[in-house]
Amino acid sequence: MKTLKHLFDNNREWADAIKKEDPEFFSSLAKQQNPEYLWIGCSDSRVPANEIIKLPPGEVFVHRNIANVIVHTDLNCLSVIQFAVDVLKVKHIIICGHYGCSGIKAALDDKKHGLIDNWLRHVEDVIRFNEESFVGLNSDEKFNQLCELNVKEQVKNICNTTMVKNAWENGQELSIHGWIYNIEDGILNELAPCITSLEEVNIK
Numbered sequence: 001m002k003t004l005k006h007l008f009d010n011n012r013e014w015a016d017a018i019k020k021e022d023p024e025f026f027s028s029l030a031k032q033q034n035p036e037y038l039w040i041g042c043s044d045s046r047v048p049a050n051e052i053i054k055l056p057p058g059e060v061f062v063h064r065n066i067a068n069v070i071v072h073t074d075l076n077c078l079s080v081i082q083f084a085v086d087v088l089k090v091k092h093i094i095i096c097g098h099y100g101c102s103g104i105k106a107a108l109d110d111k112k113h114g115l116i117d118n119w120l121r122h123v124e125d126v127i128r129f130n131e132e133s134f135v136g137l138n139s140d141e142k143f144n145q146l147c148e149l150n151v152k153e154q155v156k157n158i159c160n161t162t163m164v165k166n167a168w169e170n171g172q173e174l175s176i177h178g179w180i181y182n183i184e185d186g187i188l189n190e191l192a193p194c195i196t197s198l199e200e201v202n203i204k
């Protein structure tokens with residue numbers, strides 16, 4: 001049987017290094033998780049949540065899918081949001097897109113990609129909702145524009161989920177952030193001020 005021995009070796013090395021710094025790290029983390037952040041990002045291997053924001057295990061609750069899309073009927077994503085908001089009581093939800101996203105690129109081209117085209121319809125909708133924003137742009141500019149607009153649209157989508165609306169109605173402290181990551185230099189940027197109430201959703 002083939003095993004991925006090098007990955008197990010990496011794992012032992014990683015766990016040993018952490019335990020050397022803090023012998024109680026894993027045993028105390030095993031008792032409970034108490035993350036302050038829910039990260040919703042792209043599945044892209046170049047955009048690993050914890051590493052980018054330099055946080056250790058236990059600090060970030062993570063959901064990733066292709067092109068970081070919040071679909072109103074996606075039970076998987078909705079369940080993550082519900083658990084994070086209602087049970088873990090995260091204080092911040094970060095929707096993080098990235099430039100150079102293959103999912104966004106696929107939504108812009110006319111080629112067929114199989115099943116994924118159904119998922120990417122949601123990103124194509126973002127083009128339709130914002131047609132005027134693409135007028136006069138060259139293809140690179142359109143690509144970057146869609147990476148950004150997609151994040152903004154998903155921020156609106158998450159703000160309109162029952163979980164986030166209920167949390168705000170109940171006075172729970174919860175901020176929604178729309179960020180974009182540049183795979184060329186490793187830098188994160190905020191796309192708009194964070195949203196902390198339902199009233200702010202339609203203004204921004």
Ligand code: CO
Nearest residue numbers: 042044101102
């Ligand atoms: Co991507």
